[in-house]
Amino acid sequence: MTPAEVAAAxxxxxxxANVTAPAxxxxxxxxxxxxxxxxxxxxxxxxxxxxxSRAGISVGAIAAVVGMTFLASGWKFIWAxxxxxTLSRKRWYxxxxxxxxxxxxxMTAVPLTTASMPFMxxxxxxxxxxxxxxxxxxxxxxxxxxxxxxxxxxxxxxxSGNQFGQTAGGGLSLYLIRHAPAPWVAGVIIAGVLFVCSLxxxxxxxxxxxxxGASMSRRxxxxxxxxxxxxxxxxxxxxxLLAILPIxxxxxxxxxxxxxxxxxxxxxxxxxxxxxxxxxxVLGCFAGGRLADRVHKPAAYAASCALGLVACVVMAWSPRTxxxxxxxxxxxxxxxxxxxxxxxxxxxxxxxHSAAATKINLFFALNTLFSFGMLRxxxxxxxxxxxxxxxxxxxxxxxxxxxxxxxxxxxxxxxVMPASEPPHD
Numbered sequence: 001m002t003p004a005e006v007a008a009a010x011x012x013x014x015x016x017a018n019v020t021a022p023a024x025x026x027x028x029x030x031x032x033x034x035x036x037x038x039x040x041x042x043x044x045x046x047x048x049x050x051x052x053s054r055a056g057i058s059v060g061a062i063a064a065v066v067g068m069t070f071l072a073s074g075w076k077f078i079w080a081x082x083x084x085x086t087l088s089r090k091r092w093y094x095x096x097x098x099x100x101x102x103x104x105x106x107m108t109a110v111p112l113t114t115a116s117m118p119f120m121x122x123x124x125x126x127x128x129x130x131x132x133x134x135x136x137x138x139x140x141x142x143x144x145x146x147x148x149x150x151x152x153x154x155x156x157x158x159x160s161g162n163q164f165g166q167t168a169g170g171g172l173s174l175y176l177i178r179h180a181p182a183p184w185v186a187g188v189i190i191a192g193v194l195f196v197c198s199l200x201x202x203x204x205x206x207x208x209x210x211x212x213g214a215s216m217s218r219r220x221x222x223x224x225x226x227x228x229x230x231x232x233x234x235x236x237x238x239x240x241l242l243a244i245l246p247i248x249x250x251x252x253x254x255x256x257x258x259x260x261x262x263x264x265x266x267x268x269x270x271x272x273x274x275x276x277x278x279x280x281x282v283l284g285c286f287a288g289g290r291l292a293d294r295v296h297k298p299a300a301y302a303a304s305c306a307l308g309l310v311a312c313v314v315m316a317w318s319p320r321t322x323x324x325x326x327x328x329x330x331x332x333x334x335x336x337x338x339x340x341x342x343x344x345x346x347x348x349x350x351x352x353h354s355a356a357a358t359k360i361n362l363f364f365a366l367n368t369l370f371s372f373g374m375l376r377x378x379x380x381x382x383x384x385x386x387x388x389x390x391x392x393x394x395x396x397x398x399x400x401x402x403x404x405x406x407x408x409x410x411x412x413x414x415x416v417m418p419a420s421e422p423p424h425d
Contacts, residue, residue, distance in 0.1 A: 027146075027154045029200035031161030033093070033138045036100060036194045038165020039173070040131035041069045043104060043190075044124045046170025047177055048112075055112040065121045072128035074369050076135070077361035083136025084355045085210055085219035090201050093137035096130050097198050101191035103127030108177060108187030136357035143348060143356040144207035149293065152300070155344035156289020160282045163337060167278030210354055226355035227362060234414030235350045238298060241408060242346070243363050245401040248305035248339035249371035251378045252312065252394055253277075256329050262387055263318075263325035273326045277333040284337020291338065292345030298409070301346050302402060304338035309402075311335045312395040316388045343367065 045066045052062045083092050106123050110116055138158070146154045176186035211219050230236035256277070260270035292300040311332040318324035343363075351359040374394065381393035 027150070027157040029203055030138065030142050030154055030158040031164070032197050032200050033141070034135070034158050034161035035165045035169065036097060036197050037131050037135045037138070038162035039169040039190075039194070040100060040128050040134075040165075041073075042166040042168075042170025043107070043173050044069055045166070047174040048107060048120070048124075050174055051177065052112050052117075057112065057114055057117060061114060061117045065117060065124055068121050068125040069128045070368070070372075072125060072132055074365050076129075076132040077358060077365045079129075079132070080136055080358040080361045081220060081223040081355065083133055083357045084140065084223060088206055088209060089137040089140045090206055092133045093141075093201060094198060096133035096137065097194055099130035100127055100134065101194055103130060104190055104194075105184060105187035108183040132361075135361070139357045139360050140207060141201075141204050143351065143353055143360075145204045146348075148349070151348040152289045152292030152294075152297075152341070152345035154289070155292060155348055156286045156341040159289070159337065159340040159344055160285040163281045163285060163340065164278065167281065168275075171275060171278075207353070223355045223358050226352075226359060230350065230352075230359055232414055233350070234412055237412045237414045238409055239346055239350060239363060240366065241405060241412065242298060242301055242343070243367040244370045245405060246370065246374045246377070247398045247401045247405075248301070248308055248336075248343065249374040249394075250308070250332075250336040250339065251371065251375040252315075252391065253329075253332060253336060255378065255382070255390075256332075259387060260325065263320045263322065265322050265325050269322050269325075273322070273329060276326070277329055280330040280333040281337035281340075284334040284339075285341040286337075287334070288338030288341030289345060292342045297342070297346040297349045300342040301339070302405065304335060304342045305398060306402065308332065308335035308339060309395045309398040312391045312398075316391040316395075 049062050049066060052065070053059070083089070086092075087095070103123055103126060107120065107127070110120055110123065112120075142151075142154055142158060173186070173190055176189055177183050180186035180189070211222060214222075231240070256274060257270060260267075265273070288300070288304050291303065294300075295303075311328065311334075314331055315328035318328040347360055347363045374397070377397065378390050378394055382390040385393070
């Protein structure tokens with residue numbers, strides 16, 4: 001059986017849920033609702049990172065602060081059942097927004113000194129954990145309020161909000177802090193923006209809560225059974241394989257700032273080009289989401305990853321000029337947006353309605369954790385063979401991974417996923 005035949009058999013368009021959707025439900029709502037989660041990464045990484053660096057704090061101390069966001073993201077599937085089985089999605093969203101707003105205001109009020117960095121790390125960790133409940137709520141609402149034929153497009157908008165929050169959101173936060181009468185004033189303004197992001201909750205329907213009134217042990221048991229079911233299915237295992245393979249990691253993007261001097265780009269040029277990278281990645285999200293609605297989901301993800309491998313080669317071959325740096329990094333960022341959206345569309349196509357956030361975040365977490373392995377490989381390859389060696393290593397690793405996927409996909413055992421209907425009260 002060829003990979004295309006497997007995709008057609010194991011990732012058919014699921015039956016549309018018997019849900020009457022509200023009239024106003026354009027997928028832009030998912031971008032707005034998910035923007036605060038992206039900002040929970042962008043604010044510490046961009047705003048706090050820049051200001052701490054200007055305050056003379058070591059890169060190692062800053063990295064420890066920023067690393068708290070990834071600590072929460074990498075393990076959030078563990079507490080995702082709370083978002084699936086306890087309060088309503090909308091209530092969790094509002095509680096998450098409130099906690100994140102308090103955390104951001106507190107970050108702007110804490111003086112940036114070496115002595116305050118441990119406390120800042122704690123603030124970032126608490127804020128990042130709070131933001132995961134924004135993610136759980138948005139994911140559950142999106143699964144319930146979208147159809148099988150529109151989830152790729154919804155995934156594109158969803159990830160565009162995330163990426164815009166991480167990039168432009170962090171930059172705008174820095175601008176506000178730099179120009180506000182006091183840093184905490186900027187924190188209050190940002191908090192106001194995040195509360196505005198909750199308004200689209202009025203446009204989407206609240207799904208029924210699963211196992212309302214059941215004991216916590218029964219709810220956790222149901223979450224475990226849902227995870228076991230999806231991991232025993234062929235579709236779940238194929239998605240797991242794609243999640244852990246070293247393709248579509250975007251590892252080189254973390255090193256773009258440090259690579260600027262090799263292209264003879266000034267600090268201002270690097271800053272400007274990388275800011276456009278935020279636009280490129282959002283456009284890539286839209287393209288990847290559209291692609292996921294038009295071809296089988298694994299093929300859309302593999303094609304998006306393949307474009308990223310091409311971008312590595314283009315960057316290695318690009319002239320060492322500002323123009324070469326801009327074209328190659330923007331192409332790489334565009335492909336990364338396609339990867340994020342197509343992978344989200346792939347996951348949404350198989351998770352069903354029960355324990356949706358738990359299952360979604362298991363795949364997201366594994367994809368994130370294995371991506372960090374590729375980042376380490378890139379760093380090692382750069383030290384051993386310089387920039388082009390690093391780029392060729394990432395491309396070659398991806399080619400091998402795609403070949404492994406093509407060979408294994410027809411041999412992955414597992415059950416056929418049953419069609420999922422939304423939970424009922």
